[in-house]
Amino acid sequence: MDGPSPPQPPLPAPFTHTHPAPTLLTQGAEALLYCTYFLTPSHPCALKYRPSKPYRNPILDKRLTRHRILSEARTLVKCRREGVSVPGVLALDAEGDGVSGGWMMMEWVEGKTVREVLVAGAKRRKEGRDDEDGWEEGVTALMGKIGRAVGRMHEVGVVHGDLTTSNIMLGPLAAPQQNGVTTNGEHMEQVGEGLGGEIVLIDFGLAGQSLQDEDKAVDLYVLERAFGSTHPEAEEGFQEVLKVYEESYKGAKVVLKRLEDVRMRGRKRSLLG
Ligand SMILES: Nc1ncnc2c1ncn2[C@@H]1O[C@H](COP(=O)(O)OP(=O)(O)OP(=O)(O)O)[C@@H](O)[C@H]1O
Ligand SMILES: [Mg+2]
Known part of the structure; x- marks a missing residue:
């Protein structure tokens, strides 16, 4: 009721x-x-x-x-x-x-959450407009930025604890300079409409300090699930998040290996109901 x-x-x-x-x-x-x-x-x-x-x-x-x-x-x-x-x-x-x-x-972070961006992307795909205005490339670049931001956070020993697409924001595009290149080196016409800008991580109410691979792998697993539940196609994009994450700091490879175990446990748990 x-x-x-x-x-x-x-x-x-x-x-x-x-x-x-x-x-x-x-x-x-x-x-x-x-x-x-x-x-x-x-x-x-x-x-x-x-x-x-x-x-x-x-x-x-x-x-x-x-x-x-x-x-x-x-x-x-x-x-x-x-x-x-x-x-x-x-x-x-x-x-x-x-x-x-x-x-x-x-x-204040002027911008939108990654969740809002992904929902807008799903709408575009439905309308067949997903390859217009550099959108696809923009999304891939965005995924890379997420991987780098999460990698940097893990590198300094912080685990987020609630890493969902609502807790990652996409700030505004830096001011354009000459020739359509922005202050952070992005070409205006290369980033899909509304997809440029800096990643800002928010909502650290459940965060903690950890150097454990397990905790970092769980962060990635939560994010992977969040991507999958927003839109199945977004799962593909998540590969790019992991690719850039892997290159972003020294301990990343071990964490990704651990992520495989975490996934396995998750699958077993859902099989058992
Ligand atoms: N600094 C900020 N600038 C602009 N918008 C923000 C900012 N912080 C949060 N928001 C917006 O408010 C929403 C909720 O904020 P946040 O995620 O911190 O709270 P919450 O999920 O309710 O918190 P908690 O999980 O700790 O109870 C975010 O998803 C985002 O849309
Ligand atoms: Mg939140």
Whole structure:
């Protein structure tokens, strides 16, 4: 039965007094994602709010919220320092009690999620427009960039923990310079419409530090499944992700070998139901 949608928890202070008010973008299981601004309205930022859960023991709830916010912020800071492309942390208040705190502000990523890009691609294919405007080449280049970004993250010892296509964003194309070449060396006419730009990894709420091949292989497996469930054809593209991943750092080959074991276990599990 479809009841009324659950009431949104009120924003914590100080966002109750923000003008214009923050705009709600998504409501996940744990967090609400708002677009608001940092210091001045000309500086957009993302606000991730983890409201308190009334059904949880209040002491445990506060501790969990605090842990998730601090852990996500620490991972983002580490990634930034090590040259992994993620939004920078702007401010946070980890002590959430349902009235104030429980939030983190980060840089706004102007762009779309890879999931949105893949869905747009499936629509194009249906309309027979998949080889127009360099789209196919654009998608292959995009897959390569994802492989490089994930490889760099793993190289610095970070595992994401929830590597889905909604947690990878495609930022805007860098400003074009002369001759249609952008500041990051991409030719405007070579990247399919809306496919250029930098990969930005987001949503590190479940991330951790690990040097274990197993953890990295599970990250890749989760991503592979996410590709497969968005659209079967996207699975082909995933080969390109792995190809570039393999070349991106020294330990990658061993992780890919491990991925085969993880796949095997996954298959056995689904056979057993
Ligand atoms: N820095 C950002 N800039 C622009 N959009 C963002 C940013 N961070 C998140 N988003 C958008 O909001 C969505 C949800 O954010 P995020 O994945 O961090 O939250 P979540 O999945 O609800 O979190 P969690 O899994 O930790 O509970 C993203 O898929 C993306 O579309
Ligand atoms: Mg997410």
